[in-house]
Amino acid sequence: MTNPDSGLSLRHTQLKSLYKEWVKLCGEGTFPMAADLDPRSLRPWLDHLVVIRIAADGRFVYGYYNPNYAEIFDGDRVGQSLESLPEEQRRLLEAEYRQVQEERLPTSRIYTALFDGEEQSWERLVLPFFTPKGRVEKMLVGAYRLNQ
Amino acid sequence: MTAGPLSFFRSHIRKDPRRELTQAATVLETEEFNLWCAMNDRPFRLRLVEVDGEQPEWCIEAEPGTANARIVYATGTGSETAAVAVAYGFVAGVEWLEVLQEAEQQEAEEAEAEAFRQAESDEAGDEDTQEAGANGQEST
Numbered sequence: 396m397t398n399p400d401s402g403l404s405l406r407h408t409q410l411k412s413l414y415k416e417w418v419k420l421c422g423e424g425t426f427p428m429a430a431d432l433d434p435r436s437l438r439p440w441l442d443h444l445v446v447i448r449i450a451a452d453g454r455f456v457y458g459y460y461n462p463n464y465a466e467i468f469d470g471d472r473v474g475q476s477l478e479s480l481p482e483e484q485r486r487l488l489e490a491e492y493r494q495v496q497e498e499r500l501p502t503s504r505i506y507t508a509l510f511d512g513e514e515q516s517w518e519r520l521v522l523p524f525f526t527p528k529g530r531v532e533k534m535l536v537g538a539y540r541l542n543q
Numbered sequence: 544m545t546a547g548p549l550s551f552f553r554s555h556i557r558k559d560p561r562r563e564l565t566q567a568a569t570v571l572e573t574e575e576f577n578l579w580c581a582m583n584d585r586p587f588r589l590r591l592v593e594v595d596g597e598q599p600e601w602c603i604e605a606e607p608g609t610a611n612a613r614i615v616y617a618t619g620t621g622s623e624t625a626a627v628a629v630a631y632g633f634v635a636g637v638e639w640l641e642v643l644q645e646a647e648q649q650e651a652e653e654a655e656a657e658a659f660r661q662a663e664s665d666e667a668g669d670e671d672t673q674e675a676g677a678n679g680q681e682s683t
Binding site for chain 1: 571572574575576577578579580581582583584588606607608609612
């Protein structure tokens with residue numbers, strides 16, 4: 396079973412509360428399942444969410460990509476797999492999602508990059524969601540800019 | 544105890560928020576519908592589409608972002624609240640169709656298996672009769 400007290404050190408308050416929401420779904424020794432999720436419960440974070448589904452062939456595919464992100468980053472990615480990303484970005488994200496899939500634990504990281512010529516730092520949180528048999532089938536990703 | 548016919552349907556109906564709409568004080572938004580679809584393997588999303596310069600209306604797009612992406616249903620409204628209600632109805636219809644198709648397939652498979660068992664049983668009966676006949680001939 397996933398241990399919700401996995402020692403994540405989050406900085407952004409919205410990600411802290413999103414993580415708490417996921418921990419609540421863990422209940423008493425149960426897996427948070429994608430089918431049990433009420434989208435209304437995610438309203439506070441909706442503009443900052445992405446859903447990654449694990450396809451039958453093991454690829455990571457964008458199932459949901461908030462339009463807010465589509466504006467900030469390079470357009471809508473729904474239906475696309477990580478293969479559509481530039482190589483460096485693809486490798487980084489694939490390693491991150493693979494880790495969550497195998498370890499069945501949330502993960503987070505902070506990254507800094509240039510967006511439209513401006514250096515920005517963002518914090519990402521990846522939360523696993525499970526099948527009834529305990530396999531990770533989806534990942535909910537939240538990302539917030541830190542230095543605003 | 545054997546499972547009744549409704550148990551099959553109950554076991555196939557996904558838990559979803561639209562059943563709680565009457566109890567909910569909040570109204571679902573299009574993006575919440577889109578997120579719900581993604582979390583529940585429903586290959587749809589709501590998109591605001593403008594056709595021939597008319598008022599934009601919310602449409603249901605199937606397999607968004609793929610080479611097979613297409614508009615499969617126009618909700619006929621530009622109201623987000625109404626469109627979400629229509630979209631959940633659309634998905635419920637798709638689910639029921641899938642459940643019915645699955646039930647029909649299961650019934651067909653069971654009927655085929657029963658027919659096979661019956662044919663085997665008949666064949667065994669014929670062999671017994673022939674054997675009995677052959678024994679009878681030998682005895683005469």
